[in-house]
Amino acid sequence: MKAIRLSEFGGPSVLHQVEVPVPEFTADQMLVRVAGCGVCGHDLLNRAGHFSTTQLPCVMGHEVAGEVVEVGSLITRFKVGDRVAMIQRIGCGTCIPCRNGQENICVSGAGFYGEQISGGYGEYVIASERNTLHLPEEIPLDVAPVLSCAIGTGYHALRRAALPIGSTVLITGASGGVGIHAVRLAALGGLRVVAATTSPAKAQQLKDAGADHVVVAGGGGFHKELRDWTDGIGVDGVLEIAGAATFPSSVRSIRAGGRMVVVGTMEPGNWPFNPALSILKELEFIGSAHATLNDLRKIIQIVADGKITPEIGRVMPVSEAAEAHRAMEAKEITGRVVLMHDHAMAN
Ligand SMILES: [Zn+2]
Ligand SMILES: [Zn+2]
Known part of the structure; x- marks a missing residue:
């Protein structure tokens, strides 16, 4: 072959x-x-x-x-x-x-x-x-090739995040294959979605996909903007898909008692992290890998029903x-x- x-x-x-x-x-x-x-x-x-x-x-x-x-x-x-x-x-x-x-x-x-x-x-x-x-x-x-990973990975991560309807979720790496489907799925699931992208030109596409707000990642980070956008509270959860470049600002964007789901990284190696932030705010950190057969079963149904493009x-x-x-x-x-x-x- x-x-x-x-x-x-x-x-x-x-x-x-x-x-x-x-x-x-x-x-x-x-x-x-x-x-x-x-x-x-x-x-x-x-x-x-x-x-x-x-x-x-x-x-x-x-x-x-x-x-x-x-x-x-x-x-x-x-x-x-x-x-x-x-x-x-x-x-x-x-x-x-x-x-x-x-x-x-x-x-x-x-x-x-x-x-x-x-x-x-x-x-x-x-x-x-x-x-x-x-x-x-x-x-x-x-x-069909996009079902298991490009859609399924974000679906699995949202399941791991277990955020109630109406919660605010930040999704980094939002323009990528996993990111943009995670934005669509989160919006479908009734979450308020903040999409982080490095490319301002992709902001409109992310809004069309269901993002309520788009932040441009890069330079000094986006946590101050997000704190303002959430009336000083911070987001309920994060799907960290981009990795080291966004992680420090993502962590600072989470409200006290909120949740970080680590899904992906574009660069291998360690990420900078100040543990005091997680102690004082009692943050939860959760890993999320790929998708299960049950995730794929659900994604096939969602796509066949036309709920996700x-x-x-x-x-x-x-x-x-x-x-x-x-x-x-x-x-x-x-x-x-x-x-x-x-x-x-x-x-
Ligand atoms: Zn993949
Ligand atoms: Zn086994």
Whole structure:
């Protein structure tokens, strides 16, 4: 099959299309012909070599949707021809997190697409009944790659934040693929949304997506502006998606007793943090990783019902993965880039 395989870490230019064997699947797995794959901020970090668990060489991409083309003998709920989407990881199904419906944080099992298992920048991937769901007619295969990660990650983070209707939430990195869908979901869920972006030109798009207020992140931070906007109280919760650049101001934006959900980071490494702020204001800090199968189930329903419009910034052929990574690093795109395989582009 054709695939963009990561053989060495580095800049976007390390991404080349090569011919590799179709991945082998076990009796309890199936083979999916990938229609398209989203490009995630996570992919940029993986490509640059920031994840010690990535096993090179590995075909990149974890935001996958396609069609089942072969099934193992133990598969009962899927058949050849089914249109499907997968969450980012194939969990083991037996560890404590998996049994609690937290397969997103399983550390055994087959692993994460694009790191331990061959990913969606290749024409075929393996899948399990534990990480796969059927797609309804209403969702085309060129939209489906954004469900699990670009939408699901924000959905999971909002679930982790557990903010009551009417609460105010600050979402940083709001113009990115995860950010803009988190803005839409938060507005849909009845939250007052403050979107933080580094790009003033993207403010109107964020308002159109449901943001009640937009702050431009950069320079001296936005916490003073947000304190004024909330009548001196601060926001009830934050989804921190951007990372080190916004985190200090995000923490200072939270009201006493409020909640910080750490979802993403654009740069690896430590974030500056003054613990006194969390002690005196009794802030809660919560991590949030990717999405669970139940999150994906809910997102499929929300998108099929037309309650959320997926924000796809650009659709490109998989062969242009290097250009997609460059454009994302240059912050040229609002929403998600989807890479489509040739067979799916033609349809
Ligand atoms: Zn992703
Ligand atoms: Zn597990």
